[in-house]
Amino acid sequence: MPRPFRTVLPLWLTHALRAQRGPVPWNAVLRGVLAAGPLLAVAVLVGRESLGVMAALGAMFAGINDRPGSRRVAVHRIGVPGLAGAAGLVVGTYAGEGFGAVPLTLVLTALGLLAGAVSAVGPVASGAGTQLLVAAAIGAGMPLPEPGWQRALFFLAGAGWLIVLRLALPTPGAMASDFRFDGERAGVAGVYDAIAELLAAVGGEQAGSRRAALTAALDHAQDTLAGPRLRRYASSAAERRLRAQYAAALPLAEAATALAWAGEALPARTGEGPRRLAVAVRTGEPCGPLPAPARTVPGLRALDDALLHAAEAFDRGGPGPQRAAGSHPLGRGAEQTARKGLHLRPLRVSALLRTVTGTGGREYGFRVALCYGASVAVAQALHHVHWYWLPATAVFLVKPDLGPLVSRVLNRAAGTVLGALVFAGFAAVLPRPEGLIALVAISGALIPVATRHFAAQTATVTVLVLALVMVGGEPEASWGRIGETLLACAIVLVVGHLPAPGQRGGNVRARLAAATDAAHAYLTHVLSGADGGGAHGGGADLAARWALRREAYRTLAEARAAIDRSSAELPTLARHTEGTDDVAATLERLVDTTTAYAVHLDDTGRLTPRHTERLATLLDELVDRRERAGLAASPARPSPAGPSQAGPRGA
Secondary structure: OOOOOOOOOOHHHHHHHOOOOOOOOHHHHHHHHHOHHHHHHHHHHOOOHHHHHHHHHHHHHHHHOOOOOOHHHHHHHHHHHHHHHHHHHHHHHHHHHHOOHHHHHHHHHHHHHHHHHHHOOOHHHHHHHHHHHHHHHHHHHOOOOOOHHHHHHHHHHHHHHHHHHHHHOOOOOOOOOOOOOHHHHHHHHHHHHHHHHHHHHOOOOOHHHHHHHHHHHHHHHHHHHOOOOOOOOOOOHHHHHHHHHHHHHHHHHHHHHHHHHHOOOOOHHHHHHHHHHHHHHHHOOOOOOOOOOOOOOHHHHHHHHHHHHHHHHHHHOOOEOOEOOOOOHHHHHHHHHHHHOOOOOOOOHHHHHHHHHOHHHHHHHHHHHHHHHHHHHHHHHHOOOOOOHHHHHHHHHHOHHHOOHHHHHHHHHHHHHHHHHHHHHHHHHOOOOHHHHHHHHHHHHHHHHHOOOHHHHHHHHHHHHHHHHHHOOOOOOHHHHHHHHHHHHHHHHHHHOOOOOOOOOHHHHHHHHHHHHHHHHHHHHHHHHHHOOOOOOOHHHHHHHHHHHHHHHHHHHHHHHHHHHHHOOOHHHHHHHOOHHHHHHHHHHHHHHHHHHHHHHHHHOOOOHHHHHHHHHHHHHHHHHHHHOOOOOOOOOOOOOOHHHOOOOOO
């Protein structure tokens, strides 16, 4: 019987069709309704429409950055890009007023180089770079009667208004007694859910994806608990309790990862304990008796010990002066983690400068500067006023950390066409300005849902921005915006694929180098414990091991994300990172193996020759695959020889 014909779409096209899934964030939808629309309505009532447009734009960008997480993290995630956007408005406005076309193009190109390089630091820096460049284009290309400092002030006020809503409004379904930490509570509960799902998938085809989901859950919980604060330590009992619950999840995650590495299916009841702990985190109620797994292998014995410690930590309600963590190393390690920090990477100026000036930052900056500068030059050649749309569109298209170039071009073009058509239909029938203000409010409410797909987000933002500029006095220009968007897509596609100085794929290579260093540091720590007669010698040693393991998995996830984005580019760009996926796969096996061996060392105090041979094989494979991918040689690797002679671990 002949097989049915199947059409295999290229990866760059399937990525453009991919959308995120999840429940509707009703709290973010409510904030979207109350953000840009009311600000614009107040400005219209007092006769300051142009300032209302600036405030609504600030609220719109803040809504795009308003993602799930804690309130403390939201202040940083929304506030830093808001400040950058305000600075961009000042620079763009005064540069546009004081310079001619050529000097202005050079100034904005230099700004693009800086913003692109800084965007390589991370998601918040990338959001700041995006708003800096878009606001600079708006300041220079949108003629408004107010001076630059007033525009910046009201733009910042719009972003600040959304921050106020984020801090003040409770999340639906959150604990009524204390909704301040609902984001942290959801993040920690998600870790226990992910542990339970990984245990249920052990021995099956989904084990790898569940382990990756556990890494994502731990990263999210770590970020929500480690947001910016005025004090170094947690100041409330509720926050101390959540930190203790997060710390108690780390040995559970370690044991679950070791069991997944072993690959032997587990009884269904094995994951019941973490599920009950997740419920206890969400409700604040006692977790009750937890079912104990059979203590037949090192991984299950580690899981049982971790469950006992977690039950004690939940009953204590967090570390405190009169609540000693006990004499067991798990308790001391978790207490140190909860008290002295969540082992996020410290913010050092030298490390930031290395990232900005490194291969990833240089490539990122050059690509953004070239596309942004070219679009500014073309826009000024085509228009004397209102030329901001072309460079602003190019900024959203060219950001490599936000998705593959071709995927974003296709989605931006489709979304702009759809949004412009929708707006043209509404503009023909809605009363002005009341109908346009309502359209702004509805679009603001749709942004949190539309962010799941770039085409949907583009369509929503297009409707909102076209309504704003019409309220501000600009004539209806749906068809012109479609043409300028298609022109920006063409510019970015051509310029983005031009030969660049240096080696392409710098961001992927930098991420892989960081992941390799973190994996080596983690393995070195575990092997040093083996040389000393056990994987942990106390609470401080365990806390350090968990910190190194988290860093290894976090950097590996970041490298994986960069590789996935690069592989979905057109072949002319994707070929520059060929082979890096194999390097990441070997690193994953190495870190998983290190975790499993750490659990084995805790249980027996020694590694067998079979263990050391497997580690040596993985390290050799890593060197070989890095060479095939054209990556620079990694620093001196750890030596797995010697630990098998260590004696049994003492009590």
